[in-house]
Amino acid sequence: MKRGLPKPRILLALAASVLLGFACQSTDTDEIAQPGNGLSASDFGDASHNCRFHSSRSAAASAAAASDSYYDRSLRREIDTKWIYSDVDLLDKFWNLDKIAVYIWHGSQSMNAIAYSSNVITFGENLYYDFLGKFGYYSAAGVMAHEWGHQIQYDYNFNGESRDMELEADNFAGYYLGHEGGRELTWKESSGFFDALYSIGDYSYNSPSHHGTPAQRRSAGRLGWLLADWSNKNREVGIQELHKTFFYYYNEVLEGSSFGRSARMPATSEEIAKGLDKEIIGYLNGHYRELKRIHNGEIKGKEYSNL
Ligand SMILES: [Zn+2]
Structure with missing residues (x-):
């Protein structure tokens, strides 16, 4: 039986993890440890979600097996290692999945996750x-949260087209960044990650590896952050409900142009019959015009981060 989200007692844990650094990370420290410990990509098995956070998008999963790739738990600066593993610790507590082992990937192909x-x-x-350097620390935290989103999909058997899986991972990332039990960031702070996503969205609609256009990724991230905002003010929303609500609202409302919904529309009886929470749908409808304009690419730049 999978669980709902934990209560917000996470900030204390985060503070402790920052203070204690590595000693407090939550992953399997017995299993791995030393830089250059001989691990290679083939030790990790199936790379179903190669997130391709590089601008060229020419490399494939096999890049992970490049001869100069190696894995450990250290970034160049100790402070960076502490930062990123503090998010690992927080994500672990927030989503409460099976233990995830997080390695730092080094080498020429490491512009990726x-x-x-x-x-x-x-x-x-x-x-x-x-x-x-380009988008600030929270964008790196956002990448980690996005990767955790894929781990949620593995755990819960959420399957689909590459584009849908990437957009849902963006949505989970937005939720974590904005939630008071997660990173608890303002929208302005969170938006750096989605600016970063905007820079790497692709237009390869017909490719099986299509990850979503820049505007789609921005709107999916904003939708996740809004769901966190609603949850902070009301009640916890479990993973299954997030999954259902995201795909309903994204695919059927935002992309279902024939819907023609306008702001402040109440939830319909059909939505309620689908088991969607009318309060959440009503809240999202209050942001419908904004989400639609992000999705259309009409809101970007400063207007996006100032929402
Ligand atoms: Zn991804």
Whole structure:
């Protein structure tokens, strides 16, 4: 039986983990430890969610097996290692999945992050420093949260097209970033990650590896953050309900243009019959025009971060 989200006693745990650094990380420290410990990508099994956080998108999962790739638990600076593993610790408590082992991926192909179905995440060192420099630390936290989103999908057997899986991972990331039990960031703070996503969204609609257009990814992230905002003010929303609500609202309302919904519309009887919470749908409807304009690419830049 899977569980709902934990109560917000996480900030204390985060503070403790920052203070204690590595000693407090929640992953399987017995299993892995030393830099250059001989691990290779083939040890991690299936790379179903290669997130391709690089701009060229030419590399495939096999890039993880590049000869100069190696894995450990350290970034170049100790402070960066503590930061990123404090998010690992917080994500672990927030989503309460099976234990996830998180490795830092080094080498020329590390402008990327991959979620493996074997409960492993590899987070690229080059990606970390690129996002840190361009978009700030919270964008790196967002990448980790996105990868955790894929681990949720593995755990709960949420399957679908690559685009849908990526957009839902963005939605889970937005939820974690905004939730008082998670990162508890304002929208402005969270938006750096979605700016980063905006820079890497693709237009390869017909490719099986299509991850969503920039505007789609921005709207999915904003939707996740709004769901967290609603949850902070009302009640906890479990993973199954997040999954159902996201796909309903994203696919049937935002992309279902024939719906023609306008702001402040109440939930319909059909929505309620589907088991959707009319309060949540009503709240999202209050942001419908904004979400639609993000989705259409009409809201971007400062207007996006100032929402
Ligand atoms: Zn992904």
